[in-house]
Each structure stands twice: as C-alpha cells, then as structure tokens.
Amino acid sequence: MCLGVPGKVIEVRDSVAVVDFWGVRKEVRLDIVDENVVPGDYILNHVGFAIRRIPPESIAETLALYEMLLAQEGDDLMSLDVRSEIEASS
Amino acid sequence: MSELQFRDPKLARSMAATLDRLVRETGRKIAVMHVCGSHEQAIAKYGLRSLFPKSLEVIMGPGCPVCVTDVPEVDESVLIAAQGARIATFGDMLKVPGSVKSLADAQASGAKIDIVYSPQQAVEIARSTKEEVVLFATGFETTAVATAAVILDNPPPNFSVLSVHKYIPPVMEIIAEMPESRIEGFLAAGHAATITGSAVFEPFVERHKIPVVIAGFEPNDIMAGLVELVELIRAKTPHVVNMFPRCVTLEGNLAAQKQLWRVFRPMGGRWRGIAHVPNGNLRLRDEFAHLDARKRFPIDLTSLWDYAPPALAGQCICGDIMAGIRNPNDCRLFNRECVPENPVGACMVSNEGTCKIWHLYGGVPDLEASA
Amino acid sequence: MTAILLPFTGGRVTLKQGGGGRAMRALIERLFVRDFATMPFDGVGVDAMDDGAAIRIGDDWLVITTDSHVIHPIVFPGGDIGRLSISGTVNDLAMMGATRVLGLTCSIILEEGFSLDSLEAIQRSMIATCREANAPVVTGDTKVMGRGEIDGLVINTCGIGLTRTLVRDNGLHTGDRIIVTGNIAEHGLAVMAARHGIEFEGDLVSDVAPMNGMIDSILSDAALADAVTAMKDPTRGGVASALHEMASKSNVGIVLQERSLPMTDAVRSVGELLGIDPLHVANEGKALLGVRADAVDQILARLHEHPLGRNATVIGTCGEERRGAIILDTGFGRRLLAEPEGEPLPRIC
Structure with a gap:
C-alpha cells in the first residue's frame, strides 16, 4: 500500500514545500517529516505530505546494496556480463 | 536520482538469475508474502512475475488497506452520507461494497462524495463550505499520519473524521500463526516502515523465526528485496534486513509516530475477508472526540439490515487465498456472486487482488519473459 | 436525528458505466445494440460499435456520428467543453476516413442561471475549433432546463462526412x-x-x-x-x-x-x-x-x-x-x- 513518490524541494514556506516531481510542481506539507527540509533536498511524498527527507548519500547506499547482491554472484557469467554493461554505461 | 539503475531491466534479470540460484540451492518450493498493495502494483506494472523462478511463490498478502476495509465500515460512511454530509475520500474507496451499497452507489442515489488526493484537501473543502465534511479516512499508518497531521492543525468545526485506518504489524502475526501457512518470509512495505522504522519487526522475527526484508517500490528494489529474503531463508538466518535505507531507518520517523499515537489508539477489529485483527484498527482517541464522525452522527447499522442481501461475506475465503492455502477456484462465490462489478471479498476488490486477476485472465496474467 | 434511509430499490446507473471500458460497453450492448441492430441496414451500423456509422451512397460512404459532451470543469487546462464538442465529433468522423466534414449540428441544453459570459466564451471556442477543422456548424438547437435539473450545460454535436476510403477499427492483421x-x-x-x-x-x-x-x-x-x-x-x-x-x-x-x-x-x-x-x-x-x-x-x-x-x-x-x-x-x-x-x-x- 501507500503510493509514495520522491521529489525535489524547490521552495519552503512555513510548513509547506513546493516540490518538483519531474516536470510538475506541487505543494507538499511538512508537518510529518522529522528533519529540517531545505530547497534542493529530496523528499518522499505520500498523499500530499512529506514523510521522509531522503539523504542524497542514501541513494548511493541502496545502489551499493544492489552491487553487494551481485558480488555474491561472482561465478555467474550473466551477472558479470550485466555488471560490465552497467559500468560501461555509467 | 538514479532512476535508471532502479529501473534497469538488465540489472533485474541479473538479480533474477541470483534469485533462481538461491531457490534451487534450497531444493524446495519457497513461498514468501508481501504485505503491500504497492508492491503488487509495481510487480504487475513492470511484469516482474515473469522473472521470478518457478519454485518461488510470491503471495500478495493483506496489503491493501482499502480492500480490507470491512463491510460495516463502508456502511457507516454510507449512512453518514445519507444524512446529507459530504464524504471526502480517496478514489480507491468509492466502489468498495458495503452490506447494501458502496459509496459509488450512494453517489448514484444523490449522496455528495468528494474524491480527494490528500486529507489536507478534505479540510480545504470544509473551509470552503458550511456543510458538514467527513473525511472517510482509509489507509495504513503511512496515511494515518497525514490524517493525524490535519487533526492536529486545528481543522474547522464542520470537519470530522471517520477513521478506518489500519495498522500493519498485527496482521503479520495473524498470517504467521495460521496453522497451514506456508509463508517462509515477509517482504515488508517500505513506505509504512518509513514511519514505523525497521525495529518494529524485530519482536515478530524473534517470535516466529521468519525473516522480514523491507523493500522499496522500484522494480530493482523489489528484486533486491526478494534476493535478500530468499538468501535469509536459505541460510536459515531469520533477521530483519532493511533494503530500503534511502527511506527507512531503524527507529523510523519519530515525529510522525508521536503524532500518530497522540491522535489514534489501536483497537481490534475485523479486516474484510481475513480475520479479527487485534490492534489492527486505528481509532481516534477521546481527546479528539469532537472531530470523530462516529460521535457526531447517529449511525444505526441495523437500519440497513432490512435491505441487505443474504450475507455472502461469511462464505468468502479471501483470508485463505491471501495466506496461499487455497485458490479462487476453491471459493463457491468466485465468478458467481463475487465478480469485479460486485465484489464480496478483498481479493476481488483490489485491482491486483488474486481473485480479480484470476477473473480477468483465468489466473495467468504473466507470460514467458521476452528475449 | 435518525438516519434517513436512501431508496435502495432497484438498480441504478453508476458513473462507472459512463467511464469507457467494460462496464460501459456492457450497458450499451444490453440496452441499445441488441435491439437497434435488428432493423435492416446496409453499411456499418450500431452493432459494429465503431466510432460512427457508414451508409453506402453510390461509390462513397456517408459517415455519421453523434456525441454528447458533459465535462466538469467546463473550462480545463488546454481547452473547454466547446473545443471538446467540436473536436470529439470531427475526430470520430476522421477515424472512419471522413476527414472532410460536410457539416456539424450543435444542440445545447443549458441550466437556468448559466452565465451568459461563459456561454459566449464556449461559443467562441467552438467557432475557432470549427475553423481549425474546416467543419461548419450548419444547424442547431437550444433548450433551457430548470435549476438543478442538469449540471451547467450539455452539448451534443452530430457530424457527417463523405469518404471513398472507409477505415474501420476491426481491420488489423498479423504483422501490422x-x-x-x-x-x-x-x-x-x-x-x-x-x-x-x-x-x-x-x-x-x-x-x-x-x-x-x-x-x-x-x-x-x-x-x-x-x-x-x-x-x-x-x-x-x-x-x-x-x-x-x-x-x-x-x-x-x-x-x-x-x-x-x-x-x-x-x-x-x-x-x-x-x-x-x-x-x-x-x-x-x-x-x-x-x-x-x-x-x-x-x-x-x-x-x-x-x-x-x-x-x-x-x-x-x-x-x-x-x-x-x-x-x-x-x-x-x-x-x-x-x-x-x-x-x-x-x-x-
């Protein structure tokens, strides 16, 4: 359950942020989020409320988790193949 | 953000290969359950099921708060609407059947229903009118915190809340304790856990020795979550693992939890087609009785009974279907009294519910993977 | 105060049946197609449930279509009910191959109290769309109903066009x-x-x-x-x-x-x-x-x-x-x- 979409904070006015969701901007309330939110931050939106400030470094953390799963798979030719493709494209 | 990697099919196929190897290493069929409608939506939207190994069964649990909203709860909203109040609710709530009618039926008979995107919008409607506006508030803890926030933000006097919010952790206990349950691991919902934190699952894992992995909603979040879950099952190491660290922390969103428990108290109640779930419902505390629609409007459920068709709900086996014990063909209502246009149980209400899917596709929406 | 009972007897049409998709098609098939289609007719008729009908006239096809337009809100980002009512009918004709419109009819039902300024704005939008589509409105009708009897306004348009190349919605073949x-x-x-x-x-x-x-x-x-x-x-x-x-x-x-x-x-x-x-x-x-x-x-x-x-x-x-x-x-x-x-x-x- 619980549709959640990340977006980038453009502006903060009191307890409301204007958030850019890839091409559309929407006001999102900040009553629930437990950290100070400033322009440039990413937040997770659910029903018009920010429920989490997403620290930028945590994106890398998740991708590192993926890498770890694939690293366990060192003997798998397919994953090696895919990893090199990912590296080539990044 | 790195949307490309979260949605990279090549990465997904690579994880599927890992998943396949892990399941094969166990040498048996494995059943796991996710308890999140949005996980199912993402699995469906991206066609991930065709990537899952044949020996891995990913069962959709009671993860849709709208679908598990029980018949009498819908009846309450219909009866309040019949008194002339405007009901503000989310789009998915509209066609969920009550004992006699859904809110969509009530609307066809002249009831005033506003579809809102946010609890905040319901408050704005109340501010713009003198009419009574009732937020028919559904959803798990993630949504309940938003309702709590508007309740704590001094809403106008013509605003009230009919809370049918539900709380996920207790229902996992019910599933785990079903005697015939084959579930060996749970994929927990990342957005609900954003509020509650990963630690909320520790006592559960301790008690049942079943691993819980918290996963996000991008296709590769789900694939990664399943890989981790099956690895925990294979290694016989029942732990809580957080695979969604960009949103979920150990203790969760403490500010939100504080607001949630200040406004709501947990109460036992029936979940449609599943069971009585102790502490599974969230009701307003007495401090907020002045905003409680149940206190503001007289609600006489017996007044509907003269009109009610024979109670079919008693014959519904949604609970067993969700637990993976039985399938829709075992249900005597399936495709007869219970169809998408007139659903009886939660599994036929939900777009991705097992019964709805069996009805639409004869049980096989997923085809062999593309080359 | 006691709870007022809603009238529960009999089925009622729900909004779902107007939303396109299965529920709407089932309603149309049950109510209209089965019986209307029993009358003899040479061409593409109601039972085809295509975008419009086609009647054979010599070597040509006369394509005819009708559509009632209700939309809330009446003005929305990118258009209004006026532009919608012309475009919808012109497009239905075009989808059957009748890209050159012979004429449109326009029938408007208004709610008592409807703003004349809004009506004029809608009319201007219709004319502009007609020019864009090179499709003249050739006749029309206006009715007013009491307050609350309809919601704002309803616009029905009907269109006709001639074509040699009739295109249907059922002609797909393997490989297309x-x-x-x-x-x-x-x-x-x-x-x-x-x-x-x-x-x-x-x-x-x-x-x-x-x-x-x-x-x-x-x-x-x-x-x-x-x-x-x-x-x-x-x-x-x-x-x-x-x-x-x-x-x-x-x-x-x-x-x-x-x-x-x-x-x-x-x-x-x-x-x-x-x-x-x-x-x-x-x-x-x-x-x-x-x-x-x-x-x-x-x-x-x-x-x-x-x-x-x-x-x-x-x-x-x-x-x-x-x-x-x-x-x-x-x-x-x-x-x-x-x-x-x-x-x-x-x-x-």
Whole structure:
C-alpha cells in the first residue's frame, strides 16, 4: 500500500514545500517529516505530505546494496556480463 | 536520482538469475508474502512475475488497506452520507461494497462524495463550505499520519473524521500463526516502515523465526528485496534486513509516530475477508472526540439490515487465498456472486487482488519473459 | 436525528458505466445494440460499435456520428467543453476516413442561471475549433432546463462526412504495426487534476484538438491510405481500452512495447503521484493507427510533418499470440494488459 513518490524541494514556506516531481510542481506539507527540509533536498511524498527527507548519500547506499547482491554472484557469467554493461554505461 | 539503475531491466534479470540460484540451492518450493498493495502494483506494472523462478511463490498478502476495509465500515460512511454530509475520500474507496451499497452507489442515489488526493484537501473543502465534511479516512499508518497531521492543525468545526485506518504489524502475526501457512518470509512495505522504522519487526522475527526484508517500490528494489529474503531463508538466518535505507531507518520517523499515537489508539477489529485483527484498527482517541464522525452522527447499522442481501461475506475465503492455502477456484462465490462489478471479498476488490486477476485472465496474467 | 434511509430499490446507473471500458460497453450492448441492430441496414451500423456509422451512397460512404459532451470543469487546462464538442465529433468522423466534414449540428441544453459570459466564451471556442477543422456548424438547437435539473450545460454535436476510403477499427492483421500519433494521457489527467482540485504547476494540459487535417494528410495519399488497416481514437478508457476493442474486433493479439509509449515527464509523474496508469487515461487529440509494416516509415514521416503528429511513434505489433488480448512488454517481462473498468480515480495505494 501507500503510493509514495520522491521529489525535489524547490521552495519552503512555513510548513509547506513546493516540490518538483519531474516536470510538475506541487505543494507538499511538512508537518510529518522529522528533519529540517531545505530547497534542493529530496523528499518522499505520500498523499500530499512529506514523510521522509531522503539523504542524497542514501541513494548511493541502496545502489551499493544492489552491487553487494551481485558480488555474491561472482561465478555467474550473466551477472558479470550485466555488471560490465552497467559500468560501461555509467 | 538514479532512476535508471532502479529501473534497469538488465540489472533485474541479473538479480533474477541470483534469485533462481538461491531457490534451487534450497531444493524446495519457497513461498514468501508481501504485505503491500504497492508492491503488487509495481510487480504487475513492470511484469516482474515473469522473472521470478518457478519454485518461488510470491503471495500478495493483506496489503491493501482499502480492500480490507470491512463491510460495516463502508456502511457507516454510507449512512453518514445519507444524512446529507459530504464524504471526502480517496478514489480507491468509492466502489468498495458495503452490506447494501458502496459509496459509488450512494453517489448514484444523490449522496455528495468528494474524491480527494490528500486529507489536507478534505479540510480545504470544509473551509470552503458550511456543510458538514467527513473525511472517510482509509489507509495504513503511512496515511494515518497525514490524517493525524490535519487533526492536529486545528481543522474547522464542520470537519470530522471517520477513521478506518489500519495498522500493519498485527496482521503479520495473524498470517504467521495460521496453522497451514506456508509463508517462509515477509517482504515488508517500505513506505509504512518509513514511519514505523525497521525495529518494529524485530519482536515478530524473534517470535516466529521468519525473516522480514523491507523493500522499496522500484522494480530493482523489489528484486533486491526478494534476493535478500530468499538468501535469509536459505541460510536459515531469520533477521530483519532493511533494503530500503534511502527511506527507512531503524527507529523510523519519530515525529510522525508521536503524532500518530497522540491522535489514534489501536483497537481490534475485523479486516474484510481475513480475520479479527487485534490492534489492527486505528481509532481516534477521546481527546479528539469532537472531530470523530462516529460521535457526531447517529449511525444505526441495523437500519440497513432490512435491505441487505443474504450475507455472502461469511462464505468468502479471501483470508485463505491471501495466506496461499487455497485458490479462487476453491471459493463457491468466485465468478458467481463475487465478480469485479460486485465484489464480496478483498481479493476481488483490489485491482491486483488474486481473485480479480484470476477473473480477468483465468489466473495467468504473466507470460514467458521476452528475449 | 435518525438516519434517513436512501431508496435502495432497484438498480441504478453508476458513473462507472459512463467511464469507457467494460462496464460501459456492457450497458450499451444490453440496452441499445441488441435491439437497434435488428432493423435492416446496409453499411456499418450500431452493432459494429465503431466510432460512427457508414451508409453506402453510390461509390462513397456517408459517415455519421453523434456525441454528447458533459465535462466538469467546463473550462480545463488546454481547452473547454466547446473545443471538446467540436473536436470529439470531427475526430470520430476522421477515424472512419471522413476527414472532410460536410457539416456539424450543435444542440445545447443549458441550466437556468448559466452565465451568459461563459456561454459566449464556449461559443467562441467552438467557432475557432470549427475553423481549425474546416467543419461548419450548419444547424442547431437550444433548450433551457430548470435549476438543478442538469449540471451547467450539455452539448451534443452530430457530424457527417463523405469518404471513398472507409477505415474501420476491426481491420488489423498479423504483422501490422500500431502507431500512436503523439504523447498519451494528457487530456484525462489534466481534467482529472482540475476536477478534483489537485493543484499542479507545470505542463499538464489537455491535448484536445481536431485531427482530421493530420489524418487527411495520410488518407489523401492513395498509397498510404491503402496501408492503413484500422483507426481509432483512444478517448475514454485510454489506449488500453481502444486497443482491446481493436484487437478483439480484428481477432489479433497486440504486443505493446511499454517503453515506446510516448508521454511527457509531467504525465508520467502525475500518473505516479495519483496512482493512475496513463494507458487508462483519455486522449482527445490522438489516434491509434494500424499500419502495414512495409508502409510504417512513410506514414510516420508524413505524420511527423503535421504539428499534431510530431511525436508519432510505433508502440506495438499485431500477432497471433493471445488473440483479442493486449500483451504488455515492459522490458522486464510480459504481462496481459487489463481493460480499464470505469473512470480512473486518484488512489492512495
């Protein structure tokens, strides 16, 4: 359950942020989020409320988790193949 | 953000290969359950099921708060609407059947229903009118915190809340304790856990020795979550693992939890087609009785009974279907009294519910993977 | 105060039955098609459930279509009910090959108290759209009903056109490609956001437009016209509903490449925010064309020359697998695409 979409904070006015969701901007309330939110931050939106400030470094953390799963798979030719493709494209 | 990697099919196929190897290493069929409608939506939207190994069964649990909203709860909203109040609710709530009618039926008979995107919008409607506006508030803890926030933000006097919010952790206990349950691991919902934190699952894992992995909603979040879950099952190491660290922390969103428990108290109640779930419902505390629609409007459920068709709900086996014990063909209502246009149980209400899917596709929406 | 009972006797029409998709088709089939279709008639009639009807006149086909327009709000980002009422009917004619409109009728039912200024604005919008489509309104009718008896206004338009090249929605063959003439889901999402008071800033505007000019640029070229095997405009119920109809009437399966679907970032994003699949959302200025594979490049090139067709692209292929169904290839896996039931609404889970 619980549709959640990340977006980038453009502006903060009191307890409301204007958030850019890839091409559309929407006001999102900040009553629930437990950290100070400033322009440039990413937040997770659910029903018009920010429920989490997403620290930028945590994106890398998740991708590192993926890498770890694939690293366990060192003997798998397919994953090696895919990893090199990912590296080539990044 | 790195949307490309979260949605990279090549990465997904690579994880599927890992998943396949892990399941094969166990040498048996494995059943796991996710308890999140949005996980199912993402699995469906991206066609991930065709990537899952044949020996891995990913069962959709009671993860849709709208679908598990029980018949009498819908009846309450219909009866309040019949008194002339405007009901503000989310789009998915509209066609969920009550004992006699859904809110969509009530609307066809002249009831005033506003579809809102946010609890905040319901408050704005109340501010713009003198009419009574009732937020028919559904959803798990993630949504309940938003309702709590508007309740704590001094809403106008013509605003009230009919809370049918539900709380996920207790229902996992019910599933785990079903005697015939084959579930060996749970994929927990990342957005609900954003509020509650990963630690909320520790006592559960301790008690049942079943691993819980918290996963996000991008296709590769789900694939990664399943890989981790099956690895925990294979290694016989029942732990809580957080695979969604960009949103979920150990203790969760403490500010939100504080607001949630200040406004709501947990109460036992029936979940449609599943069971009585102790502490599974969230009701307003007495401090907020002045905003409680149940206190503001007289609600006489017996007044509907003269009109009610024979109670079919008693014959519904949604609970067993969700637990993976039985399938829709075992249900005597399936495709007869219970169809998408007139659903009886939660599994036929939900777009991705097992019964709805069996009805639409004869049980096989997923085809062999593309080359 | 005691609870007032609602009248529960008998079934009632629900909004779902007007939202396109299965529920609406079932209602129409049960109520109208079965009996109306029993009267003798030479041509494409009501039982075909195509975009309009076609009556044979010598070597030509007289195409006729009618549509009642109700929309809330009456003015929405990118258009209004006036532009919609002309475009909708012109497009239905065009989808059957009648790209040159002989005439339109316009019948308006107004609610007592309706603002004359709004009415004039709607009328101006209709005239501007008629000019764009080169489609004259030749007769009309106006009625006023009491306050509360209807909601604002209803506009019915009827259109006729002549064509030698009748195009149906049931002519797809194995190997044909499916072209969509531009970005999908813009009309439905823009109207839904406006209707439910969900405020967005950004590029979310309806695509409502008359497409007969664009379609004419294909059909007026005999070589290209010959390669068009089917057409339909994906209005209510969206691309998913229209493709289901085309596939089932043509008895082919359609493999749809999800990653080829053209849509703006705004549509993708609002779709995710509101939990709505853009494939289920109405378009009012887009067409789906079934095209023989050998002519795809030429037809695409011609569409790209037209302002409404700049983003035209191939989104699928017709085959023998799963006749009557749509297979969605997501790049991750393949899955049957469900037909939408009723109007999609913002959801939370």
